[in-house]
Amino acid sequence: MAEKQNALPRHIGIIMDGNGRWAAQRALPRSAGHREGAKAVKRTLEAASQLGIAYLTLYAFSTENWSRPPEEIQTLMDLLEKTLDEYQKSANKKDWRVLISGERDRLPAAIVAKMDALVRATAENKGLTVNLALNYGARQEIAHAVNRLIKEGLQTVTPQDISLRLYQPQIPDPELIIRTSGEERLSNFLLWQAAYSEFYFTPVLWPDFNAEELQKALEDYRARKRRFGGV
Numbered sequence: 511m512a513e514k515q516n517a518l519p520r521h522i523g524i525i526m527d528g529n530g531r532w533a534a535q536r537a538l539p540r541s542a543g544h545r546e547g548a549k550a551v552k553r554t555l556e557a558a559s560q561l562g563i564a565y566l567t568l569y570a571f572s573t574e575n576w577s578r579p580p581e582e583i584q585t586l587m588d589l590l591e592k593t594l595d596e597y598q599k600s601a602n603k604k605d606w607r608v609l610i611s612g613e614r615d616r617l618p619a620a621i622v623a624k625m626d627a628l629v630r631a632t633a634e635n636k637g638l639t640v641n642l643a644l645n646y647g648a649r650q651e652i653a654h655a656v657n658r659l660i661k662e663g664l665q666t667v668t669p670q671d672i673s674l675r676l677y678q679p680q681i682p683d684p685e686l687i688i689r690t691s692g693e694e695r696l697s698n699f700l701l702w703q704a705a706y707s708e709f710y711f712t713p714v715l716w717p718d719f720n721a722e723e724l725q726k727a728l729e730d731y732r733a734r735k736r737r738f739g740g741v
């Protein structure tokens with residue numbers, strides 16, 4: 511009898527790691543790795559969209575990434591701004607809906623304005639939902655949910671009360687989380703939502719990620735036995 515296979519995940523989270531090492535291998539500055547990484551983002555969005563994935567959360571900048579040198583942060587913010595501009599231009603051709611998860615403080619005002627404009631421009635789109643984790647930390651997200659519960663005056667809370675007050679409560683928990691570059695850790699990504707996620711770690715560096723690598727992750731996921739505490 512054929513083994514039962516998992517259906518396509520509805521939601522995939524990706525920890526896009528390894529830009530710096532990709533550049534170092536080529537004796538290039540880290541900024542060159544981030545530029546190539548931005549191209550991999552585009553390829554991955556196209557691939558996920560073609561496959562019919564409903565939600566993709568991309569870890570683009572963590573709350574801990576502020577500890578990097580100012581020049582590197584500037585490169586990342588410049589690339590982000592350029593990407594937001596491009597997506598704004600193609601917003602309605604692509605049918606992608608953009609959401610942002612993260613805190614707005616510390617982000618440059620121009621970027622926050624562009625993020626808001628892109629979220630508004632794509633709000634009615636029905637295709638792939640791209641959730642950009644920007645200035646994102648999962649502990650901060652959980653604290654944000656708890657602070658909302660305190661303001662609402664709840665005395666006791668259920669897990670669902672917390673889930674409903676995360677940054678994007680309408681997005682289902684990710685069935686699959688992918689991390690590139692060989693690191694095997696969450697680095698403050700989706701701690702709450704990952705309770706039953708499957709993890710896929712690949713040594714491929716993020717700038718080398720593409721449709722084929724996404725397919726490999728999906729094939730691996732398909733064969734996993736998800737038990738959710740049952741037998």
Ligand code: IPE
Nearest residue numbers: 526527528529530531532570
């Ligand atoms: C991922 O690549 C990009 C961000 C974290 C913004 P890194 O910049 O972390 O690359 P490595 O880990 O140094 O190779």
Ligand code: IPE
Nearest residue numbers: 525526527569570571572697
């Ligand atoms: C995680 O990568 C954050 C993003 C991909 C945005 P890092 O490179 O910052 O993670 P650590 O420092 O290796 O845990």
Ligand code: MG
Nearest residue numbers: 527528529530
């Ligand atoms: Mg890294």
